Amino acid sequence: MPRTLRFDAVLIQAVIAGALSFAHLHDLAAAAGQDGWKAWAYPVSVDLLLVAAWRRMRADAGNRDAWLWFAIALVASLGANVATAGMLDMNNVPAWLRIVVAGWPALAFLGGTLLAHAHTPTPQPEPAPAPVEHRDPEPVADLTVERAPEPAPELPPAEPAPQEPDPEPAPVAPAVTVPPALLDHARKIADAHHAQTGTPIDAATLRARLGVPPALADSIALQLA
Structure with a gap:
């Protein structure tokens, strides 16, 4: 497809400014002989x-020589523009200006040579990014909480079955026959013991007090109970 021509205002302005500066430098050099x-x-x-x-400044911004020669060339261009604007008599140029114009070729050759052979800094290669270590994803702990089984519904307590009263134990007949006089004497001892201690007399104490055999003492204690 054919390209469409588009006028750039900045480019046009640069061409006009360059042509005027070019003409001023030509006129000044011609006036200087x-x-x-x-x-x-x-x-x-x-x-x-x-x-x-x-x-050179674009390639190495820290190059002071490039800034110096740029300033010299800019002063030469601006000086020619100002000089040809009526500041000097172009028909009678001063001697110092003739010397500057005559020595300019050697100065320009020196500056151009220094700029052409200036050391260009080598760009440092960017460090390679560190390799990313791929790790297997760690197993995620199972956070699922196991629900405890729900307790079974409580049943109402069963009413206890009515218990029949225990039958009263039948009185045990004394194994040994106790004489009535001995039984009366033993009852007196038991009453005295109960009055002193507040507890019924046992068979061992009764046997010790009466001095009777164990079987007889048991029979007496059974009858006194």
């Missing part, structure tokens, strides 16, 4: 030195 093709070579030399210094 550099006639013919030499007068046209001076603007080319100034502009080329200006461009070379600018390119």
Whole structure:
């Protein structure tokens, strides 16, 4: 597809400014005694030195020599523009200006040579990114909480079955026959013991008090109970 032409205002302005600066440098060189093709070579030399210094500054912003030669070329261009604006008598140029114009080719050659052979810093390679270590994902703990089984519904307590009263034990007949007199004496001892201690007399104490055999003492205690 054919490209459409588009006018760039900045580019047009740069062409006009360059043409005017070129003409002013030519007129100043011609007024300083550099006639013919030499007068046209001076603007080319100034502009080329200006461009070379600018390119070196773009490549190495810390190069002081590039800034110096850029300033020299810019002063030469601005000086020619101001000088040709009526500040100097172009028909009677001072001697110092003739010397500057005559020495400019050597100065421009020195600046161009230094700029062309200036050391260009080597860009440092960017460090390679550290390899990313791929790790297997750690197993995620199962946070599922097991629900405890629900307790069975409580049943109402069963009513206890009515219990029949225990039958009263039948009185045990004394194994040994106790004489009535001995039984009366034993009852007196038991009453005295109960009055003193507040507890019924047992068979062992009764046997010790009466001095009777164990079987007889048991029979007496059974009858006194």
